[in-house]
Every structure is written in C-alpha cells, then in structure tokens.
Amino acid sequence: MISLNDLWPPTYLSLRIALAATAITTLLAVPLAFILARRRFAGQTILEAALTLPLVLPPTVVGFVLILCFGRRGWIGHWLDRWFDYTLVFRFEGAVLAAAVVAFPLLYLPAKAAFAAVERDFEDTARLSGASGLQVFWHVSLPMARRGIVSGLTLCFARALGEFGATIMVFGWQSGRITLPISIYTDYVNDDFAHATAAVLTLSAISVATIAFYNRWSAGHLAK
DSSP states (O other), X not given: OOOHHHHHHHHHHHHHHHHHHHHHHHHHHHHHHHHHHHOOOTTHXXXXXXXXXXXXXXXXXXXXXXXHHHSTTSTXXXXXXXXXXXXXXXXXXXXXXXXXXXXXXXXXXXXXXHHHHSOHHHHHHHHHTTOOHHHHIXXXXXXXXXXXXXXXXXHHHHHHHTOOHHHHHHTOOBTTBOOHHHHHHHHHHTTOHHHHHHHHHHHHHHHHHHHHHHHHHHHHHHHO
C-alpha cells in the first residue's frame, strides 16, 4: 500500500524546483525574446544557437557542462568555492539551475515568435504618444504576446517538472531529497513497480492539470 507520505516529499521537491526554474527562466527568456525579436546584430545567430542548444543536447550532456562550469573545480564554481565556500552541485539551487537551463528554449522560442508577430504599428503609436520603451514593452508588446508566452510557460514548467538527466548529474541522488523523476528511476532499478507506478501517476496528474489549466485559460481568452 502506497501512502501519501511516501509520495509527498519528492512531489513537493519537484514542484519547488519546477516553479523556481520557471520563475528564473521567465525573468531571462521573456526580455531576451523581446530584444532578439526586435533587434538584429552581428553574432545573433550564434547567440540564439547557444540559447536553444539545450533543446537538442541530451540532458546528461547539459548536466556535465553545468558541472564543468559550477563544480568546485569548474570555471565559475572554483571562484564560488574560493570566495564564498559555496557550490551549486548537490544543492537545491543546482537542481533549479539544471531544470532552468533545460527548459529555457521551451519558453524562449514561443515567446520570441509571439513578440515577432506583434504589429510594430501598435508599438510605434504608443511611442508617438509619449510612452517609454519599458512602457511599450509592458503595456503593448507583452499583453499582445501573452498567449505565446503563456504557452511557453506551460511547456517550461512541464519540462522542468519532469527533468531527470541534468538534475541527477548536478543534484545527485540524496536519500530523502529526490525528485519524482529520480524516484521513478530508483524504484525501477529496485524493482519497486508499485511505488514507481504511483509516482508516474502523480507526475502525469500534475502534467495533465497544467495542460488543462492552459487550455481553459486559452479558450477563455479566445472567447473574448
């Protein structure tokens, strides 16, 4: 018999990581998507390729690169360890970073497409009326691109929630501190199919609820 007490800790941890990763990704991806949808500069193709690379790389490769960068002997991690006696590896923050990096393209790409579809005339009219660049973004571009951004947020959250490869590389397996995907893998290795099935159903239920929420939101906005 699977009890709620067995499933709640990994579920709660997965939700915390996914929500934190989605918040960080939103703060970075949405402004970047707006800027790169409106500007053209040398090296933009290379920059965009780097931003979307986690979409095609195996998650374990992403995790390995993060360890190279943020591990105690990494390029950034060595500095963090030396000056702050701190490392992202095997910490909650590391799991959030891994999930955010992997999920980033799934918000960036639809957000950029949504901003690119916004008619420039509306933005130009707002500028001629005296609006600043920030006001144009907040009151004109962002609301008109909201459907694409919300769809990206849905994909971003779902991807972060189900992240396994990069997370287990950076966060590791820690007794009492495992995410739902890691819990499922652990149960599979240990032939505990009853617990794995319960975890799969829990993860699927959250994912279905997320998609249902987006569909309801989208239908409501289409009706307006």
